[in-house]
Amino acid sequence: MNKFSVIYETLKKKIDQGDYLQTMMLPTEAVLVEEYDCSRNTVRRAISQLIDEGLVYSVKGRGVVILEKQNTDELLLNLSNFNGIQALNSNQKIDYQTKVIKFTKLTITDELHQLTSFPIGTEVSYIERVRIVNEKRMVLDINYFRTEIVSGLTEEIAKKSIYHYIEKDLGVKISTSRRHLKVEGATELDTLSLDLQEYNCVGIISNWAYTDMGKLFEYTESHFIPDTFAFVELSTKR
Amino acid sequence: MNKFSVIYETLKKKIDQGDYLQTMMLPTEAVLVEEYDCSRNTVRRAISQLIDEGLVYSVKGRGVVILEKQNTDELLLNLSNFNGIQALNSNQKIDYQTKVIKFTKLTITDELHQLTSFPIGTEVSYIERVRIVNEKRMVLDINYFRTEIVSGLTEEIAKKSIYHYIEKDLGVKISTSRRHLKVEGATELDTLSLDLQEYNCVGIISNWAYTDMGKLFEYTESHFIPDTFAFVELSTKR
DNA sequence: GAGTGGTCTAGACCACGGT
DNA sequence: CCGTGGTCTAGACCACTCC
Numbered sequence: 001m002n003k004f005s006v007i008y009e010t011l012k013k014k015i016d017q018g019d020y021l022q023t024m025m026l027p028t029e030a031v032l033v034e035e036y037d038c039s040r041n042t043v044r045r046a047i048s049q050l051i052d053e054g055l056v057y058s059v060k061g062r063g064v065v066i067l068e069k070q071n072t073d074e075l076l077l078n079l080s081n082f083n084g085i086q087a088l089n090s091n092q093k094i095d096y097q098t099k100v101i102k103f104t105k106l107t108i109t110d111e112l113h114q115l116t117s118f119p120i121g122t123e124v125s126y127i128e129r130v131r132i133v134n135e136k137r138m139v140l141d142i143n144y145f146r147t148e149i150v151s152g153l154t155e156e157i158a159k160k161s162i163y164h165y166i167e168k169d170l171g172v173k174i175s176t177s178r179r180h181l182k183v184e185g186a187t188e189l190d191t192l193s194l195d196l197q198e199y200n201c202v203g204i205i206s207n208w209a210y211t212d213m214g215k216l217f218e219y220t221e222s223h224f225i226p227d228t229f230a231f232v233e234l235s236t237k238r
Numbered sequence: 239m240n241k242f243s244v245i246y247e248t249l250k251k252k253i254d255q256g257d258y259l260q261t262m263m264l265p266t267e268a269v270l271v272e273e274y275d276c277s278r279n280t281v282r283r284a285i286s287q288l289i290d291e292g293l294v295y296s297v298k299g300r301g302v303v304i305l306e307k308q309n310t311d312e313l314l315l316n317l318s319n320f321n322g323i324q325a326l327n328s329n330q331k332i333d334y335q336t337k338v339i340k341f342t343k344l345t346i347t348d349e350l351h352q353l354t355s356f357p358i359g360t361e362v363s364y365i366e367r368v369r370i371v372n373e374k375r376m377v378l379d380i381n382y383f384r385t386e387i388v389s390g391l392t393e394e395i396a397k398k399s400i401y402h403y404i405e406k407d408l409g410v411k412i413s414t415s416r417r418h419l420k421v422e423g424a425t426e427l428d429t430l431s432l433d434l435q436e437y438n439c440v441g442i443i444s445n446w447a448y449t450d451m452g453k454l455f456e457y458t459e460s461h462f463i464p465d466t467f468a469f470v471e472l473s474t475k476r
Numbered sequence: 477g478a479g480t481g482g483t484c485t486a487g488a489c490c491a492c493g494g495t
Numbered sequence: 496c497c498g499t500g501g502t503c504t505a506g507a508c509c510a511c512t513c514c
Contacts, residue, residue, distance in 0.1 A: 024452050041279075051414075054414055054415075054416050056452075057413035057414050057448065057450060057452060059413075059450050065413070065450065065451060065452040066452055067413070067414065067448050067452045067454075068355075068448065068452055068453055068454045069355075117306075117307075175295040175297075175303070175305075176292055176295050176305065178292050180468050180469065181419060181468065181469045182441075182467065182468035182469070183421050183439065183440075183441040183462075183464040183465070183467070184464055184465055185436075185437060185464055185465060198423075198438065199423060199438060199439055200436065200437060200438055200439070201421065201437055201438070201439035201464045202421075203420075203421040203441075210295065210305050210306065212295060212297050212303065213303060214262050214294075214295065214303040214304055214305045214306055215306055216305075216306045224421075226421040226422055226423055226439045227421070227422050227423060229420065229421070231418065231419045231420065
């Protein structure tokens with residue numbers, strides 16, 4: 001464990017325990033340097049992580065202010081979670097079923113290029129899957145995987161975890177991903193595949209994932225039903 | 239302008255111009271130190287910003303990989319933007335109208351505490367406003383402002399920008415905010431206030447904002463109609 | 477083994493807040 | 496004015512990638 005991570009974890013726990021309730025401020029950097037016997041940069045790095053997380057806010061000349069607590073809502077997903085819907089599973093110990101409803105190969109046309117950002121002519125695996133939680137069809141995943149990078153995909157693999165296959169079996173390293181979130185009217189496919197009940201809209205997360213060589217290898221849309229998911233985001237002043 | 243910001247901006251421009259197309263890598267840190275005549279930490283800080291933004295990805299032992307470009311979609315809002323719906327205005331030069339439909343004071347009950355996180359008994363201004371863009375009622379804002387901090391609110395101010403009043407007139411410094419995003423069925427208020435057409439769902443952004451003293455001073459829900467907004471988010475491997 | 481990024485140190489100077 | 500956080504430097508050692 002990195003030194004700065006240890007300091008970060010410790011501070012986080014102390015904030016949580018209410019150790020700083022009197023002042024609602026962190027100790028000054030100088031004090032923390034003394035306390036953890038490290039350089040100022042290391043303390044600052046730990047504090048940066050707390051700032052990124054929205055737990056504290058730093059004011060030049062005054063100190064690091066602890067933000068008032070907010071009610072925690074256990075049902076939240078963080079959009080930054082790497083494994084999207086898998087996170088639901090691990091966090092909340094609900095297991096879900098996956099049904100593959102389409103599995104084929106496509107070549108990227110101009111229209112698909114607009115949607116996916118893959119270069120025109122790229123060959124991709126196209127997969128439609130439905131995620132069923134407690135017998136409710138909650139999420140429709142539409143995947144486009146670049147076959148040049150993700151080869152040997154089968155319907156069997158798609159039933160389990162494609163990411164596990166990509167990372168563990170193919171040894172592809174995943175670096176980073178960009179996501180969009182929007183609300184749209186339900187398509188015919190949505191209505192057929194999901195338990196929308198009376199609703200006629202879906203939430204859509206679009207996800208572009210890159211290998212550690214900087215190549216786009218996946219575009220995925222996850223269509224989810226209303227009332228079930230929420231996403232968190234933080235923002236800090238400029 | 240900070241040194242690291244200059245380096246960041248320069249690198250970003252060069253990436254955009256395709257200056258690094260041959261390798262799809264940034265120059266090594268050592269080269270950049272030379273080029274910008276600065277310390278390694280400063281270069282690293284500039285690169286961190288590019289990583290945070292999802293433009294590049296760093297691999298230990300190899301270098302900093304530039305990620306393939308993604309189609310840009312002009313209609314995107316960044317959830318991290320501080321001013322929420324105001325951003326729409328400035329980015330896209332559409333001006334919008336604001337209609338105040340309710341303006342009153344409330345005391346936080348147990349139920350409202352669950353929703354807003356304000357302590358029970360706190361006095362707040364409660365405001366409902368509709369944002370009309372191109373004659374379409376697109377967003378319903380429901381605000382709760384802590385009167386202890388945001389005093390002297392009037393309906394006149396609510397018609398314009400409450401944030402401008404808070405920051406410029408009251409001199410309250412805003413530090414940070416947390417946001418949630420979810421999709422829910424439309425309430426009766428939504429149906430009455432928004433041009434939902436055939437849709438029966440809304441997107442909801444919940445926003446908790448803090449002063450630079452760490453006090454929660456605002457809770458706001460923005461209900462928006464489907465098909466009009468999208469939000470961006472980045473995630474990088476642990 | 478050479479070269480790369482990741483962590484950490486010790487110290488300097490500046491800008492801002494509160495008194 | 497003093498104490499605070501913000502920026503920047505110069506150098507050290509480690510862990511990883513690639514040849």
